[in-house]
Amino acid sequence: MPQPDRWIAHLDMDAFYASVELLRYPQLKGEAVVIGGRRADAPRQREDGSWQYARLRDYTGRGVVTTSTYAARDLGVFSAMGLMKAALRAPDAILLPADFDSYRKYSRLFKAAVAEVAPVIEDRGIDEIYIDLTDVPGVRDAVGHDPLGGVKAVAREIKNSVWRATGLTCSIGITPNKLLSKIASELDKPDGITVLTLADIPARIWPLAVRKINGIGPKAGDRLVKLGLQTVGDIAAADPRWLIEQFGESYGHWLHNAAHGRDSRPIVTHSEPVSISRETTFERDLHAVHDKALLGGIMDELCERLAQDLARKRYAGKTVGIKLRFEGFVTVTRDQTLKTPILTAADIRHAAGLCLKRVKFDKRLRLMGVRIGNLVHASEVPPAVPAAERAKAPERENLSLF
DNA sequence: TCTGGGGTCCTAGGACCC
DNA sequence: TCTGGGGTCCTAGGACCC
Structure with missing residues (x-):
């Protein structure tokens, strides 16, 4: 089987803000915790040593959920949801104020830890990055005999490095391009590693909902579903000319290519703000x-x-x-x-x-x-x-x- | 009891120039 | 004197992402 010409990783920190807060308040592990709100009260310790937290039910205002722990997600509380709506679903959830200085500090730490293993990194915000693994020794040297094994070993090394530097876990997807890696990093979350080749696309990518593709948002997702296309495989099977009729030359072409897992965008290691x-x-x-x-x-x-x-x-x-x-x-x-x-x-x-x-x-x-x-x-x-x-x-x- | 804040990129029309 | 075709910049809005 032909091997890909690139190995691109997407690394996503697990529930990043919430996990950073758990480092500070380890007693909250396993609890439904929500980060958000502009003036949420910070936890305070009572005279007897016990902690008092703000609860979601007591919040009033226009804030939204920035992140939630997996326990809160189980109750139906997700990022970008209004806090008042979240309070209806999880009134007893603990509400913590966001501490962006702290998140930025851990962001620098995890990126530096990754760079020690694999230096070709594209920044995609505070909690995720793309990494070009193609020329990392453990990957390059495995080409020809055990490419997948080499890639997985390097992924484990990166995860260990991040853990040692921060005490935090992450999930990594590794595939021949950014589009597929972004999807792959979500397939085994939290604390997972997923390696896919082009041969895995029909079994692993096509069954997924169209919204799993980075670039299909709420509007395009709704339109696709109304047109009868629910899964990535449905888009892949659609006539590209029809997609272009529906979505225009540019986006129609892109949809067709994306559904087939095609993406040649390079890793961009430096960019200037616009x-x-x-x-x-x-x-x-x-x-x-x-x-x-x-x-x-x-x-x-x-x-x-x-x-x-x-x-x-x-x-x-x-x-x-x-x-x-x-x-x-x-x-x-x-x-x-x-x-x-x-x-x-x-x-x-x-x-x-x-x-x-x-x-x-x-x-x-x-x-x-x-x-x-x-x-x-x-x-x-x-x-x-x-x-x-x-x-x-x-x-x-x-x-x-x- | 709707819907934060900081970004990027795309489209489309009009101005203006050659 | 009835009407072309680029190219680039500016502006407004919107989709999308973290």
Whole structure:
């Protein structure tokens, strides 16, 4: 049987945020625990040494579930679910606030541990990565006699390295490409290793629901099911011309290829950010006129934080955009490209003010955000005009809506 | 008792230029 | 003076992912 030209791994940390919390609160192992909510109370220890936790049933507000332990998932509580809805399903579940500094720390630790075994890594966020194993010695040397054995041994080595560095488990899928590996890493979760070749596609991939493919989301998934295609195998068996008629040239082709397990995307070890943003959902919907001062202050703060992000990462940007979400969840964006890159909070605020003027405020607002794109490295930005001169600019004041 | 926050990529129309 | 065809940039919205 011909061997694949690449061995690509997808590594996914098991219930990552929840598992990091369990390192801190090991007494919660096996409990239904939910991470989420902006102001959930942290656990506190009573005088007698016992712990007191916030419970899901006591939560009020607009938060969503960020992660849940496997025990909570058994009760029907999943990521992105509204906390109020989750509370109906698991009122007694323990609610912990998210601690992103801690998660980022463990993220760096596990990625460094993987890099010691296999250095060609593509970052896919805080809790998952792709790894090119093709040239890792234990894999390369096994080509010809026992390729699958070599791949599995390296996978075990990676898992051990992650465990030693963090005390956390992960699941790994290894196949000839990213698309299949992403699916494979979920087939034996938690703490599993799944190795597949192209020959395994009919038996292992085709029975899966279409939504298991990374790139088929809620909308496309619904449409496929309505068209009678429930499984990946159903897509694979469909006439590609018909798929193109239904989904367009680009997505139709992609669906056909994906269902057959074809994907030639490379591992990307370095990338530059495209945009940076900050947004916030309000506790209650706000009125553009009645809450004008409050909204103005929130916009000031978002621009301030965005400017700090830019400074920390040493970028400036030419395009400033705002995002508004109204009651009813209707989202509107406006953006504006400037002649030169900017990076200060005042410049961002000014551009955001111009964008705000182009929006009709006929409903209450639930979210406001600011984004900066068209990024350049800060070193490429021409020297700033001195603040004293800028203050003279006539249009500086009274331009913004809020 | 709906629906966070930070991203990427794609599409499609219009402006503008050659 | 009744109408082409690219290419690129900008803008708005939307799908999708972690």
